[in-house]
Amino acid sequence: MEVAGKLLYRLGDQQAGIDTLVVALKDQNEYVRRQAAAALGEIKVSDAAVIAALVAALKDQSSSVRGQAAAALGKLERINPLPQLLAQLAHPLSGYRTAAAQALAQKDIPIDSTLQVIAKLKEDKRPWVRLGAWEAYELLEQRREAVAQSAEYLHKADSLLARNQYSVASGQFESAFEKNPKVTHTDSLNAARAKFQQARCKAKLKRAVPALDDLKIAFEYNPTLRDTLQAEMAKPENDWKVLEGNWYLREVLLKNTTIAPK
Numbered sequence: 001m002e003v004a005g006k007l008l009y010r011l012g013d014q015q016a017g018i019d020t021l022v023v024a025l026k027d028q029n030e031y032v033r034r035q036a037a038a039a040l041g042e043i044k045v046s047d048a049a050v051i052a053a054l055v056a057a058l059k060d061q062s063s064s065v066r067g068q069a070a071a072a073l074g075k076l077e078r079i080n081p082l083p084q085l086l087a088q089l090a091h092p093l094s095g096y097r098t099a100a101a102q103a104l105a106q107k108d109i110p111i112d113s114t115l116q117v118i119a120k121l122k123e124d125k126r127p128w129v130r131l132g133a134w135e136a137y138e139l140l141e142q143r144r145e146a147v148a149q150s151a152e153y154l155h156k157a158d159s160l161l162a163r164n165q166y167s168v169a170s171g172q173f174e175s176a177f178e179k180n181p182k183v184t185h186t187d188s189l190n191a192a193r194a195k196f197q198q199a200r201c202k203a204k205l206k207r208a209v210p211a212l213d214d215l216k217i218a219f220e221y222n223p224t225l226r227d228t229l230q231a232e233m234a235k236p237e238n239d240w241k242v243l244e245g246n247w248y249l250r251e252v253l254l255k256n257t258t259i260a261p262k
Helices: 002-011 014-024 030-043 048-057 063-075 081-088 094-104 111-123 127-162 166-179 185-204 208-221 225-233 247-251
Strands: none
Touching: 014 030, 014 048, 030 048, 030 063, 048 063, 063 094, 081 094, 094 111, 094 127, 111 127, 127 166, 127 185, 166 185, 185 208, 185 225, 208 225, 208 247
């Protein structure tokens, strides 16, 4: 059922795929429920039915299902699950509080304010809630440090690119991509920008194949960059001359319609 749901979604029957996965969240088999939650997180559809189903899955008797549901909620781009997750932090059952903390650690909301919310659970009366809160807190601390490092590399790379130091700038963009935590939607957009600019550097250096490799990764993290590239290439003077007429760019990269990466 879980495999069918993902297949339907990828084949274009998106609503049928989503409906199948939502139903699979209630399957008797724990493995099916867990995989369905993971698939919904991969698809990242934030409609009301999906949110309601994943919030309900936070109450699953299986800790692994609760964890996958929390992770899926953390990946949703819309902020709608936030009130439910905050409410779960005060739930009398410890499993709900733990799952909510894990989900909040992956939400695209200010890290500092989220740390303050989760810090309260580090003193919870239940040891496994405290453990979950500490794990979520550590994840957020790591994210905060990684985001800061990535931003520093991006700043250096942009400065080098502006001075036409393409080779050194490319290395800095690569470092920015590697340091990026790639957890939230904002992280994905920044990772895509780093790879897109790295591709620009390589195109300026007339290194077509490495530029195409970087564009492929950039498009996976942010498909809208395909439109950006095409708009730039339509201008008489652009940074992508080495890729003009490239069949792989035209027939593969710019026509790719796969969903966002895990």
